[in-house]
Amino acid sequence: MKVIYKYPLVPETCLPVGAEILHIGLQGLKLCVWALADPEEKTFEKRIVLLATGQLVNDFELTTYTHYQTFLLDAEQSYVIHVFTRASKTDIV
Numbered sequence: 001m002k003v004i005y006k007y008p009l010v011p012e013t014c015l016p017v018g019a020e021i022l023h024i025g026l027q028g029l030k031l032c033v034w035a036l037a038d039p040e041e042k043t044f045e046k047r048i049v050l051l052a053t054g055q056l057v058n059d060f061e062l063t064t065y066t067h068y069q070t071f072l073l074d075a076e077q078s079y080v081i082h083v084f085t086r087a088s089k090t091d092i093v
Contacts, residue, residue: 002036013048016041018088053080
């Protein structure tokens, strides 16, 4: 059985192995991810990377990630975060 969990996003967010990302968005002023995950899973893997506009990017690492969405995080819309996601290792064939 799986459960929907909410995780706050940090620059490199780890989720339980096999978790299915349902949505990434703002709750108030905090970026969060909602994922369907097995509550018994104790192994985590890096699945989400946050990058700010103008931030240096490790091109090699990002080749395994896909751009998910861009968020404007302040009233003036001047703080921009780009969210990249990666499939779970269990999803890769």
